């Protein structure tokens with residue numbers, strides 16, 4: 001792969017889910033070394049796009065290429081990690097057993113698992129059953145299960161929902177550290193105050209991109225001083241245009 | 243496929259099971275207790291217990307492995323962990339192999355406890371070796387596991403998964419010769435019975451009942467039940483989809 005080709009490239013992607021076209025001819029590319037934010041209202045297709053990138057979504061047409069390989073192909077499964085929107089962990093296993101299991105699947109050790117548990121601030125709960133954790137703690141455990149593999153591409157579906165500001169700050173710093181180390185980080189959110197922490201924003205609405213810009217440029221081009229207003233501004237423009 | 247990932251998966255499933263102490267206690271104790279009950283009921287007729295008790299040694303692990311697998315696998319699908327596993331280096335066969343090893347071990351321990359109680363305390367008597375009985379029971383339980391795996395794909399909830407038991411398991415138990423000799427059933431019922439894999443486990447067990455050596459019929463029956471397990475596993479594997487809609 002040439003050095004500056006994008007890690008993820010999506011071309012003319014069309015996805016149908018239950019007779020409804022959820023992604024309509026979506027194209028974009030996502031570079032390494034940055035945190036890319038995928039923003040959009042509920043039901044706009046964020047999760048569907050992420051599933052297409054990790055290769056668990058049936059697609060109607062179009063292509064998704066990750067690290068030069070078709071999305072979801074075998075060699076990618078150690079290089080890409082996905083954190084689903086709802087924590088997908090085993091409730092009847094402890095935090096430690098959960099993270100150690102996913103660590104073992106990608107050939108990592110118990111020590112790596114403990115380091116990942118520390119990184120998400122779950123050290124004090126390592127021996128607790130995942131089923132007894134609070135919502136935010138489950139989210140963090142699920143995140144640790146992905147971080148432990150030190151993937152080159154990290155796809156995170158609303159990883160900071162329900163977390164307090166302190167841990168959220170820590171996690172965002174962690175995402176930026178990963179990006180600075182050359183990894184590709186794609187994070188979805190519908191909280192606009194998080195959008196400002198991304199290097200680049202993709203705004204999705206009803207299965208189409210309506211913006212692809214840095215937070216600063218987006219504010220400037222819409223003449224607003226926060227991203228929430230910028231997003232609303234874009235949507236109103238679109239509605240006016242019909 | 244990777245042996246390491248298969249074993250890691252089996253260890254994870256066993257750990258989940260061991261964290262549920264009550265289920266473990268039930269799995270180990272219940273078959274032995276029911277056998278004790280049956281032997282007390284049939285107190286006046288030891289040869290009757292030799293027949294029924296022996297068949298139950300295979301029917302218990304068969305039923306329980308079906309239930310365990312269908313529920314655990316249904317949870318795996320519903321909780322999103324299956325989708326997650328499909329994005330890791332885990333191959334479908336690693337997952338199925340992990341289930342087979344974990345629940346096969348579980349069936350072996352269960353059969354070990356039940357057979358020990360039956361042979362040592364309840365006076366169960368077979369001409370052939372108890373080891374053959376255990377082997378037949380374990381192969382039958384792997385078939386139960388494979389059916390559970392298959393069923394989990396058609397169950398939207400754990401409740402539905404359990405409801406498949408009267409559909410797939412109970413008819414096999416009724417027609418295998420446990421509650422009524424097959425020869426005395428109506429011709430069409432015998433035909434149905436011939437088509438149900440559990441029947442061949444029972445036939446193999448009845449061979450052990452009367453023959454000292456491994457007989458050709460025993461091997462053929464074991465082959466049929468193992469074949470049925472393979473077919474059910476392949477069908478079950480086909481329901482594990484990496485990409486869903």
Ligand SMILES: Nc1ncnc2c1ncn2[C@@H]1O[C@H](COP(=O)(O)OP(=O)(O)OP(=O)(O)O)[C@@H](O)[C@H]1O
Pocket residue numbers: 017018020022040041042043044045046047048049085190487
């Ligand atoms: N399994 C499914 N079957 C049919 N339609 C689905 C399925 N999953 C999602 N959809 C539909 O696809 C559309 C996009 O869903 P998606 O989950 O990608 O949205 P999202 O942007 O992630 O929303 P949210 O912010 O609420 O998570 C929605 O209209 C949703 O109803």
Ligand SMILES: [Mg+2]
Pocket residue numbers: 046047048085157
């Ligand atoms: Mg979503």
